[in-house]
Amino acid sequence: MTHTLHRTGDLQSIKEDFPMLTHVARGFNDKNAAPRLKQIALTMTKYTDLHFGDCKVGNKYQMDPAEIMDKLSVGCQCVFKDKESLIACMKDLKEKDQGISIVVSGLFDEVFDCCDKAGLKPPLIEFALGVHGNTKRLWPPEILDFVTMCGHGLVSGRLVKKMVEDIKKNKITLEKAAIELAKPCLCGIFNPDRAAKLLKKMAV
């Protein structure tokens, strides 16, 4: 389950993209974890409203976030677009001390800077070492930047192409198209703010 890894894009674009997840450790802190997860979810969503969800339950574009929070049992996800909100959230999570693991993805330099400012010392990191095999079958880079924002592969490259076409035909706005792309990402890590900017480059 490495679904927040392998996001592609240019540095400026990745700089505005920080998925965050929380996950219980089976056998260690999973008993009666629901209220702790809810508290973490409330803290996350206090600092970002871009996306939020849990792959077992659904995401904020499919159902009421309050309903999602009441059903959390394993973990949840959200995404940030700026360091200031991320640092504030990290500080708050540290202070609330719910005892459930939190992971943030993004540019290592940026995330470590945020951790430093929040007084956190990360114990483990994960690197992405590229895509291999029959890479001729990959979507072109400009589509891949959307597809890789959902590590479970639920955001189709075909849907991205359709959204670009619909924007060009004035059938949908950039912002609404970005939300349409965020909907299939059950976990809530697809970044609609970044998606709108990428769509603008392709369609306008």
Add this chain to the structure above:
Amino acid sequence: MIEHKNTGVPGRGTEEMKTNEVTGRFKRGAYGMAVEVGRPGVAGRLEDLEMIAIALAKIGVEFEPKNPVTFLFEDVKTGKLKPEVRKEKVLSAIIEFVVKPEQIKPVLQALKDISPKIDSVFSLDLISFPEESEKAPALKIVKEMGFPIYPNGKVNLGLGKILNQ
């Protein structure tokens, strides 16, 4: 998304590095690696995964026992899958394993060798402790072997604790 009955995790994988400050799954002096067949956005047959798993098994890597794919092996020591699942198509499936420092180079060489034989694609992951003394030796080999290292990745914040009574 359904929670796997053996792993307790919804999705394709495990808790891997996400909860390591609590579980201690990955130890200093070793590295976690993962090969994600079908990702990103291509999907793939499990027979592709089997080819990779057999190549890795020959090096003697330790497959993650709680990964959903491990339950599909006919023989976890050889990486051979149960025949009835080989043709199954998946959005993606992950082989997770632990490597000793001396296994990194043979693993990367095996992946390089098998790469042209794969019909789908695979994404590659490396888990390490963040200190230079831990990550630098592995990243040096990765670079020498010509594999890219993305500037973005995952960072565990270390906020987990043991709470179960």
